Amino acid sequence: MMFFFEVLIGGLMSGIMYALVALGFVLIFKASGVFNFAQAAMVLFAAMFIAGMHGDWGVPYWMAIPITILLMLGLAWIIERVVLRQLVNQEPIIMFMATIGIFFAIIGFAEIIWGSRSRTLDIGIPDQPLFIGDMLFQQYDIVTAIAVAVLVVLLLIFSQRTRMGRVLRAVADDHQAAQSVGIKLNTVWVVVWFVAGIVAVVAGIVWGGALGVQPVMVDVAFKALPVLLLGGLTSIPGAIIAGLIIGSGEALAEVYLGPIIGGGIDNWFAYIIAMAFMVWRPEGLFGEKIIERI
């Protein structure tokens, strides 16, 4: 039984890390209706710049992280200028393809600068096993969970309590109506992509710290997508809860189901959970109900 809880908690913790990547997707989808496949590339980009600047140039972390955040602002601005502005009013699938283009361009750019060798990223998050009662925790996981909780609270405050947040929600509701009351869509998109960029920086630090920084990191995207589906494409709390469900489900399945049907099932198990759930509720746990009219 103890073992069961340890697996469960380990799963919940990795679920939080998936949710962190999914959050970036949700932010952009909510505000612009763009399914941003490049989010995972942004995570890699952030992690590579932090680890690269620290490892190769000796920049301390407290400087490298703000510099990277500034870079994310630049990236958001370039993406808006070069891509989004040109593709306004195109069909969603075209926008989706464009973000896959951005995905490759960002990865290529980061690799041109930093190469593809593996780096470590350790900003000093304590990583010791910790016993609470009889149960084994990893300190790293606990710190991560707290950081994510803080991030989500900040995002919720930003979107519910600030003027910019209200603007974002207006744009998410109806682009044209928002524009007609004087909201500048171009600025809004830069802000949204920048916020998603900051989430990517946090995700990059957490993932990079746990697994090391290397190009295969972008595969976290394929972990985050089922989380996104299950939670609903438009819900921030949904992403977190779905992350927890999928993380724990995956860990339990790997331990209890894995030996029966063969290992390595974590690649697809999350997708099957999400798919089965969505046949029952097509918009995910907390997604907006899709109403179809003619």
Added chain:
Amino acid sequence: MIYRESGQFKKSYAADQAILPLRQDQVFLIGALLVAFLVIPMVASNYVMNALLLPFLIYALAAIGLNLLVGYCGQISLGTGGFMAVGAFAAWNLATRTELPMPVVFLLAGLITAGTGVLFGLPALRIKGFYLAVTTLAAQFFLIWLLQRPWFNNYSPTGVISAPEVNMFGWVVDSVTDRYYLALIILVVMALLAKNIVRSSTGRKWMAIRDMDVAAEIIGIRPMATKLKAFAVSSFFVGIAGVLWGFLYLGQLEAEAFNIYVSFDVLFMIIIGGLGSILGSILGAAFVVLVPIFLNVVPSAIGLPLSTAMISYVEIFIFGSLIIFFLIVEPHGMARLWSIIKQKLRLWPFPY
């Protein structure tokens, strides 16, 4: 002045229904086929055939298959790689475990893939748009995992298996030229088939579902049957492409060779080529196959001293940028450019 329909009268319904009603287009197509069948095998080196033309032909077939689903029926799929793998492994198992003749093996492999496609198409009845696109990733990851189980490669210790001899009605397809011809023949036949499917009532139903599925349902199109048919036909094409990819191009089968990036490549082809266009699928396949090779050759040709690793990074960067560039310049793909060119040619030398 050359490309004009004046003076060409249609005297029968058959002529009116022709795929290419213009004589100039017919001449162009016949010319292109002659070049493909006669000139290219004579002039192209083995390297060009193997590294360029063979992947192009096979990818074009897969792209046509995916375009039927995405471009005509509007159901986005990211599982193409998985379905190609199903085709390849079904064919391998049929060819090595049974005595069936090769053409039957190809056909059965296609049908098995079609069945798999229907199975993973079932959620499409409830799930739509991007939700569906991500759901099809389930097919990609699950199928690749499943095909890595030892039973599917007959307990090969390395997990890599080599393709059996391809014997088509007594024609042993072995040399590069033979393989080129087989891929070309299959592509031409199936492209013609696809072109006719999308002109038929089936194709029109797909397009109705694509444009607005609720409205299509109200005018009496059964969404379930139509969507599943699209999944089946599309997967059949993709499955055959998978068989060709494994048997003719790779020669060695391994499930990992059909990973998610293969799916993305095929999706790029139809977006860059043009959604809802058979010609576009072929043009897009040419683009996606050519660009990496082009990017590989150019830096050394103009004397840039780049390391191989650096070239591959620059390649990724430029590939991504080119996709964005293409989408901005012509979001409807190369097929649209082609039709604009034809429209201009008709009026030439007048502006309108």
